[in-house]
Amino acid sequence: MTLFPPTFAVALHALRRNLVRSALTTLGIVIGVGAVIAMVEIGQGSKRAVAESIQSLGANNLLVMPGQASSGGVSFGGGSTPTLTPGDADAIVREVSSAVAVAPVVRARTQVIAGGKNWVPLYIYGTTSDFLSVRDWAVADGRAFAPAENNGMANVCLVGRTIARQLFGSASPLDQTLRVNNTPLRVIGVLVAKGANTFGADQDDIVLAPWQTIKFKVSGQSAQTANQSVAAAAGATGNSSTRFPSQQPSPYPLQTATEAADFPAPPLPTFVDQILVRIGDEADIPGATRQISVLLRERHRTRSNQPDDFNIRDTAELSSAAVATAQLMSGLLLAVSLISLVVGGVGIMNIMLVSVTERTKEIGLRMAVGARPKDILWQFLVEAIVLCLAGGAVGILCGWGGAWAVRTFLHWRTEPSIPAVIAAVGVSAFVGVAFGFYPAWKASRLDPIDALRYE
C-alpha cells in the first residue's frame, strides 16, 4: 500500500464496508461490459458468417480472361485471343500469397446425352478440383476429382442439380455415364444446389470435368483454343479456302505415319479460356490484382509499351457489399456497446452522488482531521474507478460466459476478440473517471463546517 496514496486504501475500505451496495452499483457496468464482450464476440462470429456467405457468391473471386483479338481492325472482344496457359494458373497460386486457390477453366458448349435424354448445359467447364474451393462449392453426393484425375484426361465428371434432374430424373446419377460430344464421362459426384446467380443464370446447370478431358476430348482435338469465336472469326474474315475449296493438290502434303514418328512436332502450347482466383480476404483484392498483372506480363513477356494481353475482373459489387455489411455490423455493435456503457456510467454517477450526500458528515470529519479537498476528491474518484474496473473485470467474465452459452446452446458462431476486452477495460476506467469526477468534485468542494453540521 506504500505505492498508492493512503486515500486509495480508504476508498477500498469504504467500498468493502458497503459491499452489497458496491456490487449493485457496479452491476450497470458489469452488464454493460458483459453485453459489449458478448455482442462483439457474437457479432464477430455473425460478421464472419455473413462475410463467408457473401464470399460464397464469389465476392473474393478474381477472373483472369485472355485479351482481345482483332483482325483487320475488327475487335472480337475480351477473351478472344488465347494467351492464358495452365502454367499461368500454377504460377499465380505459387507467387501471389493472397491467392488461396486457383482454377484454370476451359469452356465448351455442346449437347450431353444420357440414356434416352439429352440436354445442353449452360456451363461445361473443364477445370480442376480447385474450382470447387474457388467457388466455395461442396459436393453433395459422391466425391470431387482425385489429384490424378485433375491432371489427366480421366473420363469423369461432376454434375449440378439441374443436370442430374434433367438427365437422370429421380434416379441417382452417381456412376452413371453421360456422353458429351461422344465422349463418355462417368458421373462421380453431384454438386450442392446453388440456385440462380444475381443475373438469373442457373448455376446448377453445370458439368465439370478435368480440364484436359474437355480440352482434348470434348472440344475436339484442337491444340488451339476451344474458343469458338476465334474459329468463327477466322471464318468470318474470309479464309478463302473454306469458302472455295480448291481442287488442286495441296502444296504441303500430309505427313505419313512414319514421318510423324520420325519428326514429332513440338508440343503446341495449350491454352485455357479463363483462370479463376480466390483471394483469402476481400481487402487484398486490389493488391492481388496488381500482383497477378505483373506476374502475367512477365510470364507472357509483354513489353512495357504493350498493353496487357489479358484482363482481370473482380466482382466489385459483391465485394463492396461484403465490406459495407462488415462496416454496418461493426457500427451497430459499437453503438449498442456505447449505449450500454453510458447507461452503466450514469448508474455509477447516481450512486456516487447518493454516497457523497450520505457521507457528508464523514467527509466533514475527514476534512476536520486534516483531509485536503484533493484527498477527498481522490478518495471518491478512486472509489468510482475501482467500482468501474471491478465491474469491467466481472463483465468480461460474464460476456465470455454469455458468448459461451450462445455458442453451446444456440450453436451460433462466436469469435473471441482481444480488442474488445482491451476496449472494455479502457472504457470502464474512462467511465469511472468521467462519471466519478463530478460526485468526487462535489464532495471535495464541501465546506467542512456545513458538512460536519449536516444531518
Add this chain to the structure above:
Amino acid sequence: MELITVKDVWKTYRVGGEDLHVLKGVSMNVRRGELVALTGSSGGGKSTLMNTLGCLDRPTSGNYWLDNVDVSGLDPSARAVTRGRKIGFVFQNFSLLARTSALDNVLMPLTYATQRPTPADGRKRAVALLERVGLANRMDHYPSQLSGGQQQRVAIARALVNNPALLLADEPTGNLDSKTSVEILDMFKRLNAEEGLTVLLVTHDPAVAATAHRVIFMKDGLIESGAFAPELAGEST
C-alpha cells in the same frame, strides 16, 4: 508563551443582501498548557469563533496566529494541513465512522497526516492512546457497540493521534449524562495536567465551563471577559 493569538478578528456573513457581523473585532489569546473554556449564550458568536480558531473557517478581517504562524489568510488546502498537524477535534455527537472499529477510527487521521508514521508505528500509537483513555479491551468494537462515554473517549484518542498542540472540544459532554460528563471532563483535566496539552472547551454549560482554569465569555460577537491569559511572572506581553 501564546499558542493562540487573535487580534481584531471580524467575521461577516452576507444574509439577504445585508451584512451580518457575527464577530466584531475579537482579540484574545491562549497560552500553551492552558485549559480554557469558551462560553456564552447561543448566537453570541461562540461557534463562529471556535470554527475560526479550529481553522475550519477564515476570518473576514483581522489576524490569527496559531503556534506563531499567521493562519488567517490560508487557502482551504493549507488550512486542512494545519488542522491535521496542530489541532485535535472532539465533537458533541462523537462523529465516529460507523462500521469501523475503534482502533481504525483512531487511525483514520493518520491517513491525511503530512508526515505519516509507518503502519506499525501508527498502530502502536493508536493502541497506546486507546489504553490511555481506558478502552484497551474495546479496540475492535464498532461505535454502535460502545456507550456514549466510550464513543467520546474513542473520539478523544482520535483527536490526539497526530500529537496536536491544541485540543478543541465542541460541547464534548452535550450528549452525555452527568456521570459520564464528569469522567470525560476529568480526562481533559488529566491530559492537560499530565501532558501539558492545551485544551479549549466550547460549551454553554456553566458547570462544564467551571472545570477550566479560565473562562472566556462571549456576548454579541465580542468577548466580555477572560479574553487574555493572566501574565506570568517574569514575562511581559
